[in-house]
Amino acid sequence: MTYQLKYKPFGEQSVLIEWPQIISKEILKDVLSFKAKLEAEKRIHDVNHAYNSLLVSFNDFTNGLESKINELEAIYNTAHIVNKYAFKRWRIPVCYDTHFGIDLHELALTNNLSVDEVIRRHSTISYTVYFIGFLPGFLYLGGLDKTLYTPRKASPRLKIEKGAVAIGGGQTGIYPSESPGGWNIIGNSPINFFDIKAQTPCFANAGDEIQFYQVSKEIHSNIKTLVEAGVYQIESEVIND
Amino acid sequence: MIKVLNAGLYTTIQDFGRFGVQNYGIPYSGVMDKQSASFSNAILGNSLDLPVMEITMLGPKLQFETKTRICISGANISPKLNNKIISNNKSILVEAGDVLSFGKLKKGFRAYLSVQGGFKTENVLKSYSMYQNITLKSSVEKGDVLKIASFKDSVMLANASIKVADTYLETNKLEVAKGPEFDQLSEDQKKYLLSNTFSISKDNNRMAYQLNEVLENTLKPIITSLVKPGTVQLTPSGKLIVLMRDCQTTGGYPRVLQLSESSINILSQKYTGQIITFKTNIL
Numbered sequence A: 001m002t003y004q005l006k007y008k009p010f011g012e013q014s015v016l017i018e019w020p021q022i023i024s025k026e027i028l029k030d031v032l033s034f035k036a037k038l039e040a041e042k043r044i045h046d047v048n049h050a051y052n053s054l055l056v057s058f059n060d061f062t063n064g065l066e067s068k069i070n071e072l073e074a075i076y077n078t079a080h081i082v083n084k085y086a087f088k089r090w091r092i093p094v095c096y097d098t099h100f101g102i103d104l105h106e107l108a109l110t111n112n113l114s115v116d117e118v119i120r121r122h123s124t125i126s127y128t129v130y131f132i133g134f135l136p137g138f139l140y141l142g143g144l145d146k147t148l149y150t151p152r153k154a155s156p157r158l159k160i161e162k163g164a165v166a167i168g169g170g171q172t173g174i175y176p177s178e179s180p181g182g183w184n185i186i187g188n189s190p191i192n193f194f195d196i197k198a199q200t201p202c203f204a205n206a207g208d209e210i211q212f213y214q215v216s217k218e219i220h221s222n223i224k225t226l227v228e229a230g231v232y233q234i235e236s237e238v239i240n241d
Numbered sequence B: 001m002i003k004v005l006n007a008g009l010y011t012t013i014q015d016f017g018r019f020g021v022q023n024y025g026i027p028y029s030g031v032m033d034k035q036s037a038s039f040s041n042a043i044l045g046n047s048l049d050l051p052v053m054e055i056t057m058l059g060p061k062l063q064f065e066t067k068t069r070i071c072i073s074g075a076n077i078s079p080k081l082n083n084k085i086i087s088n089n090k091s092i093l094v095e096a097g098d099v100l101s102f103g104k105l106k107k108g109f110r111a112y113l114s115v116q117g118g119f120k121t122e123n124v125l126k127s128y129s130m131y132q133n134i135t136l137k138s139s140v141e142k143g144d145v146l147k148i149a150s151f152k153d154s155v156m157l158a159n160a161s162i163k164v165a166d167t168y169l170e171t172n173k174l175e176v177a178k179g180p181e182f183d184q185l186s187e188d189q190k191k192y193l194l195s196n197t198f199s200i201s202k203d204n205n206r207m208a209y210q211l212n213e214v215l216e217n218t219l220k221p222i223i224t225s226l227v228k229p230g231t232v233q234l235t236p237s238g239k240l241i242v243l244m245r246d247c248q249t250t251g252g253y254p255r256v257l258q259l260s261e262s263s264i265n266i267l268s269q270k271y272t273g274q275i276i277t278f279k280t281n282i283l
Helices: A025-039 A064-076 A104-110 A115-123 A217-229 B034-043 B187-195 B261-268
Strands: A006-009 A014-018 A044-050 A053-058 A088-094 A126-132 A139-142 A157-160 A164-168 A171-174 A179-181 A184-188 A209-214 A235-238 B002-006 B010-014 B052-056 B061-064 B068-076 B092-094 B099-101 B107-115 B173-178 B197-204 B208-214 B231-234 B239-243 B255-259 B275-279
Touching (some): A006 A064, A014 A064, A025 A044, A025 A053, A025 A064, A025 A126, A044 A126, A088 A217, A104 A115, A104 A184, A115 A209, A139 A171, A164 A179, B034 B261, B173 B261, B255 B261
Parallel strands (some): A088 A209, B173 B275
Antiparallel strands (some): A014 A053, A044 A053, A088 A235, A126 A139, A126 A209, A157 A179, A164 A171, A164 A184, B002 B061, B052 B107, B068 B092, B068 B107, B197 B275, B208 B239, B231 B239
């Protein structure tokens, strides 16, 4: 399926491409397919995406916006590039113990659920990775159960621990590094979501899925030790669809 | 080698930044004022994008352990070599043991120190720009010993200097284009934005400059989308935030204006309380 896209200038060398303002896996697929085509183009300096937008920066903008838009439209309408990357589903351990999940009780109470039910609903869904933003390695995940939607805290905390698993509004995510933040903390994952020393700093790619599973404090600590030693292998499987 | 005797207020090593890694949520970074950094490199015959030291308001105290040529551009922070005042925008030979220090801020806000051949500090993802959790150091600290390129004497550069028109350090007109959500603003909002003067709040740093004035705002947040240095965001409370080089790669506030590249440089030389206006031909 192709969409009616909007092309807008965004800064001196860039064009912003917008899809309809809806968060959906179908749109993500189309965004990623267009992005893959653009990445094959030498004329393009840089391309980045979010839920329903692409930011394309050109090496040379001398022919002006109109000509760039024509070029981009032509590329959009070329045949789909077979995506060589096989999307993966990553199994991510999370300890929901209240030692980590400092807002878990309150969040359960707000949503009229038991703590166990919050954990069950949070860890049964496979979340889609839409893009990485906010902080290096912060995954924007789609698919949170509506019964877990919880407003951000009125005043953000100055310090949230690395690995904190949190819910903010209709989104869930993992803090890849210590940072200030206003989301409700429900657990912690020992996995490194951003490793500057690794060949690719983030193991997860847009289009992949994240599946959380519950572990005890003890197993959390064991996995953390392995992660820090650089020997932990995250479980994953190829998604066939 | 350069030994850091005193770090100053906020001193970092920067080049033109990291590209092609924003997909990981990594900021662009890079020198705040590209024009000044380019001057300081050009005067030494360096490539314009070689890593330089970005100095903010209060300068560091540095001791050179090897001979080299240096140049300072951008803000005038009364630089001194061995306690004798030196000029900006001039190639200056320094000997091992010489001490560079700074005094009173006279003009601008950020100065750039280049050395011949550039700084040779940690390079991560093809950039020397310091950034927390990307490079080991997020700023230059007292006691650091910074590697620089080894010195090759060049007669040509002996008296190199460029007459730099530094009026850009004092202009307060920022040239802007429409941001992606500009057209959603009401006529009154557009008029206010483009005719009012704005003052820089105390929340100004390498990530963003927040402005003090409040614009009546009825725009809803957008689905998180892409932002870049120079993007002017309108928050739900009506405050304007101008994103700078270390900004996040995505954001959820309406993007009402986009600064030109040269306006990002101009704003980088401003500090708390100073006044700016947005200049445009879009209306």
